[in-house]
Amino acid sequence: EEDQQFRSLFQQIAADVSTEMEVTANELKNVLNRVVSKHKDLNTEGFSLECCRSMIALVDMDGTGRLSLQEFRHLWNKIKQWQGIFRHYSSDQAGIINSYEMRNAINDAGFRLNNQLYDIITMRYANEGMNIDFDSFISCLVRLEAMFRAFQAFDQDGMIRLSVLEWLQLTMYA
Numbered sequence: 001e002e003d004q005q006f007r008s009l010f011q012q013i014a015a016d017v018s019t020e021m022e023v024t025a026n027e028l029k030n031v032l033n034r035v036v037s038k039h040k041d042l043n044t045e046g047f048s049l050e051c052c053r054s055m056i057a058l059v060d061m062d063g064t065g066r067l068s069l070q071e072f073r074h075l076w077n078k079i080k081q082w083q084g085i086f087r088h089y090s091s092d093q094a095g096i097i098n099s100y101e102m103r104n105a106i107n108d109a110g111f112r113l114n115n116q117l118y119d120i121i122t123m124r125y126a127n128e129g130m131n132i133d134f135d136s137f138i139s140c141l142v143r144l145e146a147m148f149r150a151f152q153a154f155d156q157d158g159m160i161r162l163s164v165l166e167w168l169q170l171t172m173y174a
């Protein structure tokens with residue numbers, strides 16, 4: 001049942017374009033902003049095109065530059081899971097979380113980082129008031145998950161060995 005609902009959502013998004021049944025960054029932006037606008041407790045200035053381009057790059061497993069049904073489903077399920085974590089911490093504020101809650105939210109999402117990484121993430125994703133809004137939270141976790149996955153793909157006994165071009169491929173298409 002839910003799968004049927006999901007497929008019809010995907011069809012709606014991917015249907016109105018010549019890009020056969022794949023979701024482009026612009027379509028992803030439109031659907032994310034349409035859904036998030038229905039949730040008044042999720043503070044965001046909206047998902048930017050740049051953020052959606054990055055999210056696509058991070059989950060575009062077959063390198064088509066667009067999201068297939070299964071790539072979109074993976075991203076959608078992750079966002080659904082992570083929005084639940086975000087709301088758990090943002091309920092007492094206006095749809096934002098502070099850097100301390102960000103640390104706990106990242107842990108709840110299953111990532112174990114160190115203090116230096118939590119500080120770097122706050123620097124990269126928090127606003128002047130050291131708070132993280134919803135779209136920043138989601139783009140942070142999409143990147144975190146994709147970078148863990150990329151490392152595991154190359155991992156040989158806990159270390160990876162990359163040529164400079166392999167490194168650039170990894171870091172430039174993200």
Ligand SMILES: O=C(O)/C(S)=C/c1c[nH]c2cc(Br)ccc12
Nearest residue numbers: 032033035036039042079080083
């Ligand atoms: O309110 C809920 O229970 C759900 S399932 C919310 C969401 C489920 N997928 C989402 C994607 C974005 Br973007 C924002 C909110 C949600």
Ligand SMILES: [Ca+2]
Nearest residue numbers: 060064066068
């Ligand atoms: Ca793809």
